Amino acid sequence: MLVLQEGRIIYDEEQKKKILEMVSDEYSIKILSNTMKEYKTVNKISAETKIPVSTIYRRIRILEREKLLMISGVIDENGKKVFLYKSKIKTISTFFNGDFVKIEIVPNKIEKLQDR
Numbered sequence: 318m319l320v321l322q323e324g325r326i327i328y329d330e331e332q333k334k335k336i337l338e339m340v341s342d343e344y345s346i347k348i349l350s351n352t353m354k355e356y357k358t359v360n361k362i363s364a365e366t367k368i369p370v371s372t373i374y375r376r377i378r379i380l381e382r383e384k385l386l387m388i389s390g391v392i393d394e395n396g397k398k399v400f401l402y403k404s405k406i407k408t409i410s411t412f413f414n415g416d417f418v419k420i421e422i423v424p425n426k427i428e429k430l431q432d433r
Contacts, residue, residue, distance in 0.1 A: 324410070324423040333420050335383055340409055344368055344376050349385065349404040353425060356389060356401035377402060387427050403427060 327333050339345045347366045351357065359377070363370045380386035387403045404425050412419040 324408070324421040327420040327422065332383070333418055336385075336409065336420055336422075337411070337418070339380065339383065339385065340411075342376070344372055345380060348373060348376050348380065348402075349406065352386070352402050353404045353407070356387075356403045358399060358401060362402065 327336060347368060348362060351362050351366050357365075359370055359373050362368070362373055366373075368376075377386060377388075381388055385404065385406055387405050389401050389403075390398050391401060393399045405427060406422050407425040408423040410421045410423075412421075
């Protein structure tokens with residue numbers, strides 16, 4: 318059975334502009350796509366996408382500010398705090414009819430780290 322998820326429509330014009338900029342950015346799309354299914358460290362994202370670590374950190378700040386990326390911290394086996402990242406979006410749909418742009422965001426399933 319196919320279950321359709323309801324999305325959130327973006328009405329704010331400034332937010333629409335920022336989202337369109339992000340989805341047209343190659344690195345942002347790769348980061349969101351790479352972190353869609355599981356939480357990942359910056360180093361793992363870099364290894365899997367071949368994006369430089371410094372670029373990932375810059376994009377993460379933007380994606381998190383726009384509430385498109387989830388950030389969680391855990392303590393590793395050495396007692397060091399490690400940050401993990403996961404996409405908050407499953408899909409972004411855009412519609413343009415000449416008069417307006419409609420953007421709909423379907424949220425990604427976000428589980429708490431301790432539930433994993």
